[in-house]
Structure formats: structure tokens, C-alpha cells
Amino acid sequence: MPRPGFVLDVDRSTPPTLFWHGEGYRLEQLPPGSRVIYPPEPLAGLPDPDAAIRHALRNPLGDSAPLPDLLRPGMRLTICFDDVSLPLPPMKGPDVRQRVIEAVLDVAAEKGVDDVQLVAALALHRRMTDDELRHALGDRVFDAFAPNGLLTQHDAEDPDNLTFLGQTEQGEDVEINKRAATSDLIVYVNINLVAMDGGHKSVATGLSSYRSLRHHHNVRTMQHSRSFMDQHRSELHSSNWRMGKLIAASGVKVFQIETTLNNRTFPDQFSFLSKREWEWSAKDRALFAASSKALDRTPTRLSRQILHGIRSPYDLTSVQAGEVEAVHAQTTEHVYRQQLVEVSGQTDVLTMGLPYICPYNVNSVMNPILVMCLGLGYFFNLYRGKPLVREGGAVIMSHPTPWEFHPVHHPSYIDFFDEVLADTTDPLEIEKTYEERYATDPWYVHLYRTTNAYHGVHPFYMWYWGAHAMQHLGAVIIVGGDPKAVRRLGFKPASTLRDALEMAEDVVGRDPSITHVHTPPLLLADVR
Amino acid sequence: MSAPKSLWRTVRTVVREPTWPTSVPRPPVERRTGVDFDTDWSRRYGVRLARAVVLDGVTRPLLHAVASPDIRGLDRIEQLHGPAVFAANHASHVDTPLLLASLPPRFRHRAAVGAGADYFFDKRWKGALWAFAINAVPIERNRPSPRSVRLAGSLIADGWSLLIFPEGSRSPDGWGQPHHPGPAYLAARAGVPLVPVHLEGTRRILGKGANRVRPGRTTITFGAPLYPETDEDARALAARLEAALAVLADEQSSDWWSARKRAAAGTTPALTGPAAPAWRRAWALPNGPRRRSPSTARPWPHLSDWRT
Numbered sequence: 001m002p003r004p005g006f007v008l009d010v011d012r013s014t015p016p017t018l019f020w021h022g023e024g025y026r027l028e029q030l031p032p033g034s035r036v037i038y039p040p041e042p043l044a045g046l047p048d049p050d051a052a053i054r055h056a057l058r059n060p061l062g063d064s065a066p067l068p069d070l071l072r073p074g075m076r077l078t079i080c081f082d083d084v085s086l087p088l089p090p091m092k093g094p095d096v097r098q099r100v101i102e103a104v105l106d107v108a109a110e111k112g113v114d115d116v117q118l119v120a121a122l123a124l125h126r127r128m129t130d131d132e133l134r135h136a137l138g139d140r141v142f143d144a145f146a147p148n149g150l151l152t153q154h155d156a157e158d159p160d161n162l163t164f165l166g167q168t169e170q171g172e173d174v175e176i177n178k179r180a181a182t183s184d185l186i187v188y189v190n191i192n193l194v195a196m197d198g199g200h201k202s203v204a205t206g207l208s209s210y211r212s213l214r215h216h217h218n219v220r221t222m223q224h225s226r227s228f229m230d231q232h233r234s235e236l237h238s239s240n241w242r243m244g245k246l247i248a249a250s251g252v253k254v255f256q257i258e259t260t261l262n263n264r265t266f267p268d269q270f271s272f273l274s275k276r277e278w279e280w281s282a283k284d285r286a287l288f289a290a291s292s293k294a295l296d297r298t299p300t301r302l303s304r305q306i307l308h309g310i311r312s313p314y315d316l317t318s319v320q321a322g323e324v325e326a327v328h329a330q331t332t333e334h335v336y337r338q339q340l341v342e343v344s345g346q347t348d349v350l351t352m353g354l355p356y357i358c359p360y361n362v363n364s365v366m367n368p369i370l371v372m373c374l375g376l377g378y379f380f381n382l383y384r385g386k387p388l389v390r391e392g393g394a395v396i397m398s399h400p401t402p403w404e405f406h407p408v409h410h411p412s413y414i415d416f417f418d419e420v421l422a423d424t425t426d427p428l429e430i431e432k433t434y435e436e437r438y439a440t441d442p443w444y445v446h447l448y449r450t451t452n453a454y455h456g457v458h459p460f461y462m463w464y465w466g467a468h469a470m471q472h473l474g475a476v477i478i479v480g481g482d483p484k485a486v487r488r489l490g491f492k493p494a495s496t497l498r499d500a501l502e503m504a505e506d507v508v509g510r511d512p513s514i515t516h517v518h519t520p521p522l523l524l525a526d527v528r
Numbered sequence: 529m530s531a532p533k534s535l536w537r538t539v540r541t542v543v544r545e546p547t548w549p550t551s552v553p554r555p556p557v558e559r560r561t562g563v564d565f566d567t568d569w570s571r572r573y574g575v576r577l578a579r580a581v582v583l584d585g586v587t588r589p590l591l592h593a594v595a596s597p598d599i600r601g602l603d604r605i606e607q608l609h610g611p612a613v614f615a616a617n618h619a620s621h622v623d624t625p626l627l628l629a630s631l632p633p634r635f636r637h638r639a640a641v642g643a644g645a646d647y648f649f650d651k652r653w654k655g656a657l658w659a660f661a662i663n664a665v666p667i668e669r670n671r672p673s674p675r676s677v678r679l680a681g682s683l684i685a686d687g688w689s690l691l692i693f694p695e696g697s698r699s700p701d702g703w704g705q706p707h708h709p710g711p712a713y714l715a716a717r718a719g720v721p722l723v724p725v726h727l728e729g730t731r732r733i734l735g736k737g738a739n740r741v742r743p744g745r746t747t748i749t750f751g752a753p754l755y756p757e758t759d760e761d762a763r764a765l766a767a768r769l770e771a772a773l774a775v776l777a778d779e780q781s782s783d784w785w786s787a788r789k790r791a792a793a794g795t796t797p798a799l800t801g802p803a804a805p806a807w808r809r810a811w812a813l814p815n816g817p818r819r820r821s822p823s824t825a826r827p828w829p830h831l832s833d834w835r836t
Binding site for chain 1: 538541542543547548549550551
């Protein structure tokens, strides 16, 4: 029976706490009286995932007919799937997308559907490499579809392959992938790693263009999403839902398949990372000592390569299929079942160790903008109810924050960091002054369409992602980061956690309450 | 930090267990000692062979030298071939090897010794030592343990005899202690005979609290096997065992006929001695109070050296 997550009250006999620190990890001694939030242990996986998937396709939720009844010869079927940003780290094969898509294709083949295309729902993310596609879809699907041009990646800058469906009642433009919009059926295959994933967001965001995305990927929406993980208090969610309803009203039929994973994030050799420190066995301690020392002494490029080679042994915990909203409601419950941890009250100072990976640097570099996005955009928002840290409180993040960018994946990030952040870090000012120019810059558009580059506007979205936190917090301190890069982000650098806590006291007052989120594995704090 | 210091700290991190937060209750630790100590390995063929070599080649000659055993009553178990439960009085650590060494070979190499789980199996190395040396199996002596009962039952079913001391621990003063019904319960449950064995003289060799072995003479008297009767419960069988041991003790300190007559008249002296203050109990011991240890150092001056 997996144990639920819990909040540890640190006392004098509490051993040091593990903090991720980029491509490495550290042990930090938190002051007595601090709290550490530990995620729940992994739920048991489904005993027969393939049977569960087949069952879900034939027993849909909501007012959807079973998948076999929706398929017929001569129809246009488009299967869309989440891109490389999910799950994190990439899962050990077979990827759940492969399992689901193979099951869908089996049914399509039985029903004599010939016109089938697969579309990676990238939105403005970078194009996946062939290896990444092959990992997500498996050899059988990749080899059957890619050579025939039937496996494509959504291009949000290709006007010939976009269809404008109309405007929501709030004037939001809805423009999505033409192949999907003109199909008789879209089957969307999701991996719902966090509560924010899936639902109408899959199609309304994953298959849309800048024209559409700018209506919810903006500072106002982000500041009114409290948090992204709480559907009832997320403006991002509301906007996507309005768009989703318009898509449905336009006659685009979506058969949604959502899957949830447990939080078995690390393979055996790194399993100590998921454990509570006082329960570390001699083997765990040896693995920690060996890997920590080795990573410290390894050149960053190599340690990055080693860590990005981690494949998570996730288990499938649920699969739902059918009508979008009915499916998503049940999926969200499964996500909550795995991730929710009840936390009593807010804290003055929130500490977090940031790992080497976030959704936007798979097989890439975690540049300073992504450090901000992971800390203030994602980890800060892993709450339901109230933020973990009180208004005016401080967040302390541990990460080396190197002044380093992947030139192929993140070209516009480099200019954003050099030009925009040198001018201002105010999200509203940035949005007003710079966004349009970067979003429409032909060079960035060219790189996005023809290489593996994120869209020109993507670093702006990353910055907006942290807008709610920046508005809420009194101070952000990064421990062990490159001081120049940290200052460019508008944050304060600190050499040690102790220094950072002292610096935080200047903002939040003496003897502050301190809470550390022990993640990954992911958790969602239900703050009462 | 210097390299050796860093290495030392790393090693210490690995070797030392983390401290446990006060607010987190410790889960029950899976015990591998005490009654949960696994002794199956000690009955594998290779281990049995090695033990037999030690028992016959080392222990028996040693005990003959130290305890000069006088073994009586073997004829009473002549007809016994299958597994049995041997129950003896207990006054010394010498009792177990002496009794094992005194058993006929058909029992000697196929007997397991019920040993206090809290004393002989509290540490893994101790458990391993006793499991090898005397084929000890852990028995919970202060409360009934389903695991102990299951283990004993399976051993008997596999043809192993058991050697158990019903008093549970060594006598503190030379007199017998109240019996636990354990051996009788096991015999009744398995339907095997219960053999009373009386040991005399071992306390003088290595009594409780003694810190060295003092060679002496011992007498081991086997009694007639007690067969559990139909509908006889363990307590009744335990009472018969206690009575049989008392008669054997009487027989050893007097003669068989006198002991039989006292048994018939119901006047067999109780094993537990008189209910009296300690000094009177010590005085009333069949062989008198334990002698004070003679000093090993010669007194100076020794008066005999100065007498003519």
C-alpha cells in the first residue's frame, strides 16, 4: 500500500534534506521548525495496460460512442499526440503514446479506415527529432507512417495548414491545424502528468497558432490562474474551455484519450531521489555519494547527457477515453489521487531544488529563463487553494543557473535574455514592448519551421508563466547560481542556503516559517 | 577540504545510518533475530555433517573430560526410534551439550535444541553460532509463540527430536523451577513420546553466575517415555513430566526401589525444594550448598609452610 504524501516537521534529529541543483544534487540542513513536503509514494500501475486501453476505447465516457462505432471506411482520421515535453523525464519504453496509438490503429485497421495521419501537437514548441518521435510512438508506428509522410508535426506558422474556426464570446480567435480541423474525427492521445494537462487544452493549445495562443498565453491570464493546476481558479483553463467549446460547435469531432502515470520517476539506480532521507538504505547512501561526487566532477555537458538519458519507469495508473470534458474530469481525479498532499497554512519562505529538466529543455540546456519558468511557473504553481508561500514571501531556488543557451533549440531565448531582460523584467512591459516583434520575426519563424527551434515568442511565454509568482512574491533568491545570470533575471544570488535564508529575512522578517517542496517526484500541495 | 578528509566524510555518509526525525514514528523493523531467526540452513546436510564431526570429535571427548558423565536409564528408551521430545531439568550451560552428547547416536545427530530466543538469538552472530553448534532453534519462553510452535511441529514432522528444558532457564539456586507446559504441549500436539531426563552435577561444573568451568562428575538419568494419552491435555502431561523428573531425581540421590516406594506413597521430594528462606533452601540441597570457590592465589604466608 503506497503511503500518502506528508509534511515533515524538521527537528534536530532530522537528517539533511536532498535538494536538486541542476545537473546534481545537494544535502541541505534546514533549520528546526521548517517543514518539508514529501510527495505520495507511487500508486500501483494497471496490471494489464493494453487491456485497459482497449477497454477504455470500447467503453467511452460522456456522450461519446465507442471508438469502433466512430470509425468507418473512407473517413479522415487524425491521431494527435503530446510532444516531447511529456512526460518528464521521458518514460521507459514502451511509451504510453505508443501503446494507445497502436490500440487506436488496430481498431482503425479493423474498420477499414485508410486515410489516417498522425500529428505531433507541438503548438509553438520545437519540432521533435526522429529519435524522439520513434521513442514516443515506437518502431512499428514510426516505420509505418513516417516514411509515407503520414507522420507530421504541427506547424503553427504554415498559413496553408491552419483553419480559422471563429471567435469565442470573449473575442478569442480559434485557429487550429487544418488536417485536424477537416478530419471526420480527431483522436487526441494525452499524457496527463499534472492536472493542467489535457482537456480542451489538448486541441485548443496543442494544435493552434500564435494568433490563437496569444489570447491565453499572456500576462493577464497567467496572473489570474491561481493556480494552473486548479481548474476552477485557472483563467488559462477557462480560456481553453471556451475555445474547446467553439471547436466542438464548429463540427470538429474529438475523441479524447487521457492517461495518467504514477510518480515512479526515477529508475532503481536513482531511486534514493524519491525516498525520504531517513529511510535511505546503505545502498541508497552509497548510490547518492557515488553519483553526487561523480556528477560534481563530470563536465556539465557529460553530466547533462547522463541525466537526460534517464528513462522513468512510470506505470500507467488510468486511461480514460471519450468526450473531452467527461474524460478530463475523471483524469484529473486520478492525477490528484497520485499527487495531492494536504498542507496546513502558508509559509514565509518556500525553498525548492530545481532539477536538470523542465518541459522545454528535454535533451537540451536549462537556460536561465527556463530556470525561472520551472521555479516560479511550475513549482510555485503546484498548489490548490492558496499558494504555498504567503503574499510578499520569498522563494529560494537552488540551481546553477548558467548563462548558457542551446543555440538550436532556444535561439530567441538568447536575444530575449540579452535584449529584453537587460531592459526590463516586468512581464507587462515586456509583453507590450517586445512580444509582437519576436513573435513575427521572420528569422525565428524560419528557424521554428525548418529546424528544431522553439518559436520566437516562446521565451515570452516562459516569462509570463512566472508572472503570477513574480506579482505575489517579495523576493526570489537563487542559491549557487551564476550571479550575473541571476541578477539579469531580476533575482538575488546567494552562495549558500544559509545566506539565502538570511537574505530572505530582510524581506519576510526574522524567524520566518520555511517550507521545502521535496520534488520531483511531482506533488500538488492542497493548501488549507 | 583535503582529499582524505573528503573521502572519510563520504565513507561516513555511506556507513552511518541517517538519524530519524522525532516526529516520524518508526515502522516496526522486520526482525531477523529472536524468534524470527532463520535456522533452516543449520539442518542442511553439509552443516549436519560438520556439526556431527564437532559433536563427536570435540564436544563429547571434552565433556567426558570435564563432566565425567554417568549415563543411566538408556535401556528405558531402547525401543524408541522415532522422534521424541526430551525434557530435562536445567541448571547449567553444560546441560545442553552434555545431554546431546549422552543421547544415543540415532537421536544425537537428529535432535534440535529449543533455546531461548531472547538469549541465544538476540544477535545474528549468536544465533548462527548456536544454530550450528547444537542445532538450536529459537523458542519464545515467556509467552506462546505461534512461530515457535509451527517450527517445532514441522521439525518433529520431519523426524527431528527436540530437546527442551521445561523450566525455561537455568536454576538460580540449584532447586528446580516451575515448569512451562511447552514440551508437553508439543509432544501432545505431535503425538510423540515425552522423555524425562534428569541431570545432576552440572551446576557444580558451571552454575548460573559462575565464571569458569570446574570439572566434576555428572549423572544423566533417562526416564521411561511418557506417551500422551487420548484426551490428555498439555497441562496434565506437563504434570506427569514434572512428577517423573522428581522421581528420577529421587532415584539418582537414593536408589530406584526407595524412589519407587516414595513415588507410590506420594512422598517424592519436590524438585522445587522447600518454601523457605534462601539459606535454608541452599542448606537443603541434596548435595549441600555450593562450595565457595577456592582462591587460586596462594595466601602469603601459607601457615602450613611454617608448621612442623
